[in-house]
Amino acid sequence: MKESEYISDRLDNQSDWFGRKASENKNRHYMVQLTVITMSAFIPFFTGIDLGLPDYLKEIVIGLMGVSIAVVSGAGSLYKFQDKWTEYRITRELLKREKINFQTRTGLYAKSADPFVLLVQRVEEILSNERDNWKNYIKIAESS
Numbered sequence: 001m002k003e004s005e006y007i008s009d010r011l012d013n014q015s016d017w018f019g020r021k022a023s024e025n026k027n028r029h030y031m032v033q034l035t036v037i038t039m040s041a042f043i044p045f046f047t048g049i050d051l052g053l054p055d056y057l058k059e060i061v062i063g064l065m066g067v068s069i070a071v072v073s074g075a076g077s078l079y080k081f082q083d084k085w086t087e088y089r090i091t092r093e094l095l096k097r098e099k100i101n102f103q104t105r106t107g108l109y110a111k112s113a114d115p116f117v118l119l120v121q122r123v124e125e126i127l128s129n130e131r132d133n134w135k136n137y138i139k140i141a142e143s144s
Helices: 003-048 055-079 081-104 115-143
Strands: none
Touching (some): 003 115
16 A cells, blocks of 8 residues: 555544544533533523413423433433543544654654654554554443
């Protein structure tokens, strides 16, 4: 495989994937947090305001908001959006650093006899570590 093929088909492809997944999980994490904060703030508001509803309906609305907060917060913990966002972003940044060091022949690449072979080894190690982390995450989730 040629350098340009590897960089485009493997390195850039994986880097883009991790970047997209990091952004998706960041947005999901923020949405969960914003929902919990907003609903939590409205409970005292609905408790103290006269909506012209019978008390039992008001209590149902407030109770449903409390249940919704628990469900949304629990879903955020279950799906671990913040953890995934962080892991994916770290992996993306490691891949970007390797590409830049390779292209500029800095760091370990400055003294390497074959910088391309070193690039492939280091990128594949980063990706392998990510797979290992994912396997460990699955094992922990299954044992819980």
